[in-house]
Amino acid sequence: MATGWAGDGAVQDQIDATVDDAVARARRQLRQGPGRERCEACDAVIPLARREAVPGVRLCVACQQAQDEDEQAHSGYNRRGSKDSQLR
Structure with a gap:
């Protein structure tokens, strides 16, 4: 496959860098240390x-689910631009 001026393995290097960045971002978001006894959002125990089970936990299960759903809705991932969606 012709890649123009890109060197051999350049595409894979870009994929690897993207994955490494995503893993680093996820690790930075992990909380450490003791968790809270009461939820920051609703004050439930x-x-x-x-x-x-969850080091550094700050939210109860219900509030965590709500936050995860909100983040997923606003994740900004463009599924229309993926090759898989163009092949269908």
């Missing part, structure tokens, strides 16, 4: 099992 966070069970001990959740605090032990």
Whole structure:
């Protein structure tokens, strides 16, 4: 396959860099240390099992689900630009 001026493996290098950046971003978002006993959002008690399972937990399950859904809705991932969607 002709790649123009790009060197051999340039595409794979770009993919690897993108994956590395995503992993680094995800690791920065992980909380560390002791978790809170009460939810920051609704002040509900966070069970001990959740605090032990999720280091640095700050939200109860319900508030965490709501936050995850909100972040997913605003993730900004352009699915229309993927090759898979163009092949259908």
